[in-house]
Structures are given as structure tokens and as C-alpha cells.
Amino acid sequence: MSWRLLVIVVLGLVLLGLLGWLLTGGGASRQAPREEATGAGPVPTPSPAPHQQVVLLFTGTDGQLHPELRAVPLPQELEARVRVVLGELLKGPTAGLLPVVPYAAELNAVYTDGNGNAFVDLTAPPKPLTGSNTELILAYGVVDSVLLNCPELHAVQLLFGGREVQTLTGHLDLSRPLVLNKGFIGA
Numbered sequence: 001m002s003w004r005l006l007v008i009v010v011l012g013l014v015l016l017g018l019l020g021w022l023l024t025g026g027g028a029s030r031q032a033p034r035e036e037a038t039g040a041g042p043v044p045t046p047s048p049a050p051h052q053q054v055v056l057l058f059t060g061t062d063g064q065l066h067p068e069l070r071a072v073p074l075p076q077e078l079e080a081r082v083r084v085v086l087g088e089l090l091k092g093p094t095a096g097l098l099p100v101v102p103y104a105a106e107l108n109a110v111y112t113d114g115n116g117n118a119f120v121d122l123t124a125p126p127k128p129l130t131g132s133n134t135e136l137i138l139a140y141g142v143v144d145s146v147l148l149n150c151p152e153l154h155a156v157q158l159l160f161g162g163r164e165v166q167t168l169t170g171h172l173d174l175s176r177p178l179v180l181n182k183g184f185i186g187a
Contacts, residue, residue, distance in 0.1 A: 011017045049073035056089050057141045057185065058097035063133050064186030065100070065141055068093055078152060082110045082118055085149045089123075089142065100141025102134060108162060116154035117177050118146060122162030124170070132171035139172055141182045147180045155179045 005085040018139040075081055086107045092099040101122070105120070108121040120142065129135065143156040145163055155177035166175050 013070055014090040015065075015162070049075040054085055054088060055084070055145065056093075056187065057100065057145045057148075058089075058151050059137050059141065060097055060186055062186055065137060065144065065184045066097055066186050067099060070094075078112050078150060079118075081150055082120070082146055082153075085146055086110070086142070089128070089145050091117060100137050100145075102129065102138065108182065109159075112153065116152060117157060118150070118153050118155070119157045119159060120157040121162055122164075129168050131169060135167070135169040135172050136184060138168065139174065139178060140181050143178045144180055144182070144185065 001181040021155055030042050050073065051071045053069050053071055054060070056068045056070055060066040063157075071089055072084055074084055084136075089109060090099075090101060090105055103125050105125075106123045106145065108123060109119075109165075111119040113119075122142070139158060142158060146156050147153055160168075164175055167173060
């Protein structure tokens with residue numbers, strides 16, 4: 001009986017050792033990356049995204065949206081591309097136009113779904129906004145800038161401060177995704 005117990009204990013220890021070895025990566029597979037890393041020479045670095053023209057919509061003195069072209073590195077990944085477009089939009093226009101977001105806003109988050117919708121979360125206005133044109137220009141300046149530069153998207157849902165809002169000034173339903181609306185883009 002003592003031999004059986006000894007054999008069981010030894011087999012148990014061997015199995016535990018083998019299991020531990022396998023869980024930590026096991027000998028040969030662990031050494032292969034080291035050999036590749038030291039023997040393959042310099043590690044290639046990813047190339048930066050190519051500069052492309054983006055269309056950003058800003059407010060003109062006529063109260064309509066007007067395009068500004070800007071060359072920026074535009075990544076292939078969709079959410080990253082939306083972030084770049086909105087980052088440039090939130091920087092404001094270079095000259096002659098006004099920002100579409102009438103307060104110092106930041107981009108909190110961007111999400112996309114498989115149905116061609118983007119969900120964009122901006123910081124909430126520090127105080128209530130007024131005027132139907134303010135709401136329309138803000139909403140469609142953001143939505144149209146994203147959709148013009150990301151053709152795989154069909155609609156943009158605006159969120160403010162991480163939350164869905166019904167409206168900003170009471171004139172536009174923001175509780176649903178908005179589609180491209182060229183009606184506010186001036187000549």
C-alpha cells in the first residue's frame with residue numbers, strides 16, 4: 001500500500017510540474033521569439049498613415065456650413081479615422097470661418113457598429129445653448145464632416161457627456177442617428 005501511495009504522489013507531482021510548464025509557455029515555444037528577435041536584425045516600424053485631404057465643415061458669416069480642406073494623416077481603421085476628422089474639426093477653422101461647436105469641446109469617445117453607424121461622444125456644453133441655427137450647425141457640422149470623410153458610415157449618433165440627449169436647444173431630435181444633410185452647406 002505504501003508503494004501505491006508513493007507512486008500516486010510521484011505521478012501527481014510530475015503531472016503538476018508538466019501542467020505548470022505548459023501553462024508558462026513550455027520550453028521550445030518560449031525560446032523561438034527570442035531567437036527571432038535577436039537574429040532577425042532591426043524590427044520594422046509601422047509606416048505613418050498617408051496624408052489625405054479631409055473636408056471639414058465650419059460656420060460662415062451667412063450661418064451656413066462651408067468646407068475647409070485640410071491635409072492630415074488619415075488612418076485606415078474606421079474609428080481612428082473618425083477620431084482624426086473630429087480632432088481636426090474641434091481644433092477649429094484656419095481662417096475666415098467660425099467653429100461649429102460654440103464651446104471648448106473635446107472628443108470623449110468614438111464607437112462604430114456593423115450597421116454603418118458611428119457613435120460620437122463630445123463633452124457637454126457648459127451652459128445651455130440657444131437658437132435653432134446653433135443646434136443645426138453644431139449637429140450637421142459634426143455629422144456631415146464625419147460622413148463626408150468616412151463613406152462606409154451611413155449615420156452618426158451624437159452623445160454629449162457620455163449620454164444620449166433628446167435635443168440641445170429644442171429644435172432637432174438628437175435621440176437618433178443623423179444622416180448626411182447637405183442642405184446646410186453653402187456655396
